[in-house]
Amino acid sequence: MSEPLKIGIAGLGTVGAALVHVLVSRYALLAEACxxxxxxxxxxxxxxxxxxGIDLRAMTWFDDPxxxxxxxEIDVFVELIGGAxxxxxxxxxxxxxRGIHVVTANKALLAKHGVRLAALAEEKGVLLNFEAAVAGGIPVIKAMRESLTGNRVSRLYGIMNGTANYILTTMEREGLSFEACLKEAQRLGYAEADPTFDIEGNDTAHKLAILTSLAFGTEIAADDIYLEGISNISIxxxxxxxxxGYRIKLLGVAQRTDSGIEQRVHPTMVPKDSVIGRVDGVTNAVAIESDVLGELIMSGPGAGGDATASAVMGDIADIAKSRPGIQHGPALGKPAAKLVPYKRAKMRSHEGGYFIRVTVQDKAGVFASIATHMAENTISLESIVQRAKHTSPAGSGRQTVVLVTHATTEAxxxxxxxxxxxxxYTIGAPQVIRIERPKAA
Amino acid sequence: MSEPLKIGIAGLGTVGAALVHVLVSRYALLAEACxxxxxxxxxxxxxxxxxxGIDLRAMTWFDDPxxxxxxxEIDVFVELIGGAxxxxxxxxxxxxxRGIHVVTANKALLAKHGVRLAALAEEKGVLLNFEAAVAGGIPVIKAMRESLTGNRVSRLYGIMNGTANYILTTMEREGLSFEACLKEAQRLGYAEADPTFDIEGNDTAHKLAILTSLAFGTEIAADDIYLEGISNISIxxxxxxxxxGYRIKLLGVAQRTDSGIEQRVHPTMVPKDSVIGRVDGVTNAVAIESDVLGELIMSGPGAGGDATASAVMGDIADIAKSRPGIQHGPALGKPAAKLVPYKRAKMRSHEGGYFIRVTVQDKAGVFASIATHMAENTISLESIVQRAKHTSPAGSGRQTVVLVTHATTEAxxxxxxxxxxxxxYTIGAPQVIRIERPKAA
Incomplete structure (x- = not known):
């Protein structure tokens, strides 16, 4: 058996404490595998x-990370502090x-400084591992960085925020409003007191920015993401x-197009009977479409101390299994210097299906006018439903019309x-939700 | 840029030809990543x-692999010949x-000789990579061997044979018999002229045996698998x-129990609204339940030249990214000498829900007798349905009874x-199908 791998852990919140617990309690199992x-x-x-609830007496304490x-003293620095x-x-x-390997779960840090940090790791010949930064326990970084080597990715999309997915799933299951479900999520500890970051899509955007770089070999561009949260979604x-036949999910989507790469986070309609459509509660899922492998979908716990600690443990084990100082491959899949600038595709050029729900005055000609405006913009319709349920009781003088378009453009x-x-003739703002379909089997 | 990684490929069937094509056409992309x-x-x-359809002129030809x-001349030997x-x-x-790394897609070889080959690889300090041997393009070996390091797996199950899943999906969608769907699968090239290996579960068993070893740290025991195929499944x-609320899938399941480890391949009822229940056609999926990570599910193309070549390419890239001669970790997750003997759990002790379909004579007392036999064996029922549809037209003197049990034992x-x-009073052999439920979320 070789020399021990010596690690230092900065940050002892939920994930840090869970990590200390598993590393100590599985000492022998890990030593055997590594x-x-x-x-x-x-x-x-x-x-x-x-x-x-953990014994830290055998470890040197630092007030300053x-x-x-x-x-x-350490071979690996594990950063679980958080924040960019x-x-x-x-x-x-x-x-x-100093030539010390780094394992981090910090998506905000990577979304902002990832390319520079990857370059520094390369220069020093050390590893920068960050499996836990995206989709918790799901090994999506490893899949993209290692398993998909040589593939060209065309699209990736995923449910990468458990809080938002829990709220949407609960609204659907209980028939309750967004606000009521948010309160319930807060009560259960699934949502923070200030839930903005989760429900407005910023957290998903950080994760998406990292995946986009890995998928397309581009520099990380977290500020170039189209962002729309779920607080506007009604029952x-x-x-x-x-x-x-759809469910609504907060998706992060990155897609190669003729005019650049789309990065968008928004509420999205996905087919009910698709694998991604079956992902409930705080579970995360990521789908990756590439040209040699095809469509790969991974789902699992996207957050939580244990699941995140599991991903960090896997990253540490990867380092332990190599001999010290060995570089496996660049952190972002290709050398940081070779990453190309991110070219943003215009959101107006986005092509796809759309769901449009509009409340209108219940009078003659409205239906014809809607149909005409669709035709004028060369939008063809998959379905058009006049709905009286919920919002438009009989005699209210209003009606709800739901349209689903075939592929068209955002513009x-x-x-x-x-x-x-x-x-x-519209009452209130029309609701527009993009539709994302899995690749046809 | 370092010296090239020199590889030799044995076997130029569908996968081999696809591999040559991608390695040549992505030469620059791979060189950059690796x-x-x-x-x-x-x-x-x-x-x-x-x-x-590939140009082999620049490569030395060997008649004998x-x-x-x-x-x-080579650093890596890629074995795509097949067979144990x-x-x-x-x-x-x-x-x-000779100290040459090996990449193989050969599940039969590993199921039979995997432990010995892993020991040989360790002794020589080279890598034995076999991502393509299980579930095609899905990176399940990497997930189990690397990402799950330090986890204790309690159960894994999956759809690991595309032919069988295609037939079951087609039966369901088209309402056709097993025989008709098998013919259709053969016509489309999804099933071989002799389909025994796929439909009787042997192929799934080979893959399951490899995963079981990785999951539980046991020696590979492909001959100790309970095997039941799908040819007996009727419309x-x-x-x-x-x-x-169920669909029928051919699953491979490995599960830790008090009396040993279950390994079983059989037609299985899975909930319709589960992720695994949504996996259609030739797609494969594997679910892994472990104590730190939780439940991880991966789905993707389980066969086909390109998807398999993608997995082989990922294995080769892993070797290219390391310096030559570096050992990352043992092929089966822990050193071959430390694998413990496989202890088979008795199938009679298997615990779970069961679906029982029995055709009976339509006469007084039959129903009561069935209920009594269930009670005598302390089986409690989730549902009991008397079905007249399909097999039992009115006046035929027969009836079909469908029972679904709560958790009970095989015995x-x-x-x-x-x-x-x-x-x-039974007519024909009663049909018994085991039920497998995902872990409660």
Whole structure:
């Protein structure tokens, strides 16, 4: 058996504490699989006194994670602090600069500084592993960086935020409003007190930005993502979707197009009977379409201390199994210097099907006008349903119309909706939800 | 850029030809990702003259794959010959013995000789990679061997044979008999002229045996698998399953129990609305339940030249990205010498739900007798349906009864069914299908 792999862990929140627990309790199992033991020699967190249910006495304590990263005692620095700023950034930089491998679960850090950090890791000949940063326990980084080597990805999409998916699933199952389900998610600890980051899609965007770089060999461009959250989704949308054979999910989608690469996060209608359409609650799922392999879909726990710790443990084990100092391959799939600038596809050029739900005055000619505006914008319809349920009780003088289009463009849909609104018969803002279909089998 | 990685490919069937094509056409892409080019320096196949649509002129031709494996010219020997016997076995042994990395898609070879070959690879400090041997393009070997390191697996199950799944899906969709759908699969090239290996579960068993070893750290025990094929599944079973909210899939299941490890391949009822229940046609899927990560499900193309070539390409790229001669970790997840003997759980002790379909004489007391035999064997019922559809037209003097049990044992079910048959009112053999449920979310 070789020398132990010595690791330092910065950040002892839910994930950090779970990681310490599994690394200690599976010491022998890991040593057998890796050919050498994994030893936690140092830790760092804000509060030394907090009871985390783990025994830290054998580990050197650092108040400052940057000091921990700089110690010559460790082979691997595990960053579980979070956030794109200091101390996480400086700590990771310090570790890499000293030729220490880094394992991180920090999506915000990678979304903002990933290319620079990958370049630094390459320069120093060390590994930068970040399986836990995207979709928790699902090994999607490994699949993209390793298994798909040599493939050309055409599209990837996924449910990458458990909070948003829990809320949407609960709305559907219980028939409750967004607000009520958000409260329930907060009560159960699935949503933060300030849920903005999860429900408005920012968290999904960070993860998507990392996957896009891996998929298309482009620089990470988290600020170039079209973003739309789920707070605007009503129970009426969910019921109408259900009637038409769809479910609504918050998807992150990246897709190669003729004019560039689309990156978008928005509520999306997916077919009910698709694999991605069956992903409920806090579970995550990612689908990757590539030209040699075909369509690969992975689903599993996207968050939680244990699942995230499992991904971090896998990253550490990968380092332990190699001899120290061995570079396996670049962190972002190809050398950081060879990543090409991200070219954003215009959202107006996005092609796909659309769901449009509009409440209108119940008077003669409205239906004909809607149909005309669709035709004027060369939008052909898959279905058109006049719905009286829920929002439009008889005698209310209003009606709800639900349209599902065949493939068209975002620009056409926007123009058609604008024309309807300009005609003055719409009540409230029309709801527009994009449809994403799995590749035909 | 470092020295090229030189590979030799033995076997130029569908997968071999697809592999040559992608390695040549993605030369630059692979070189960038791997840090060095991948060069095919030698090939071997039975017929040198056959037109495979690929240019082999730059490669040395070997009539004998064992001679190719022995050449000092290659760093990696890619075995795509197939079969557990020679020349595949001797060729792989020859390559490993000479310290040459091996990549293989050969499930039969690994199911029979995997432990010995893994030990040889370890002894020589080379890699034995076999992602393509199980579930085609799905990176399940990498997930189990690398991502799940440190986890304890409790159960894994999957759809690992595209032919069988295509036939079951077609029966369901078209309402046709097994025989008709098998013919259709043969016409489309999804089933072989002799389909026994696919439809009787042997192919699934080979793959399951490999996964079981990786999951539980046991020696590969392909001969210890309970095996039941799908040729006995009728359209009545499929309709009854559908009525009850299930679909029938040919699953391979491995599960840790108190008395040992179950390995079984049989037609299985899975809930219609589960992810695994949504896997149609030739697609494969594998679910893995482990204690730290939770439930991970992967689905994708389980066969076909390109998807399989993609998995082989990923295995080759893993070797190219390491420096030559570096051992990453043992082929079967832990050192071959540390694998424990497989302890077979008795099939009679299997616990789970059961579907029982029995045609009976339409006379007084039969129903009561069935219920009594269930009670005698302490089987409690989730549902009992008397079905007139399909097999039992009115006035035929017969009736079909469908029972779904709560969790019980195989021994109890067999005893109850035997008692019904002994009573003399059953017509034909009762159909018994095991139910497998995903872990509760």
């Amino acid at each position: 050919g050498r033991p994994i030893e936690i020699v140092a830790v760092s967190a804000r509060d030394r006194e907090r009871n985390r 940057i000091e921990l990263a700089k110690t010559g 700023a200091d101390p996480a950034l400086s700590a990771v930089e310090a570790a890499l600069s 009426d949308d969910i019921c109408a979707a259900d009637d038409l 056409s849909v926007r123009a058609a909706v604008q024309a309807m609104v300009a005609d003055g | 840090g060095r080019p991948i060069e095919i320096v030698a090939v071997s196949a039975r017929d040198r003259e056959r037109n495979r 064992i001679e190719l494996a022995k050449t000092g 016997a020679d020349p595949a076995l001797s060729a792989v042994e020859a390559a490993l013995s 009545d079973d499929i309709c009854a399953a559908d009525d009850l 109890s079910v067999r005893a109850a069914v035997q008692a019904m048959v002994a009573d003399g």
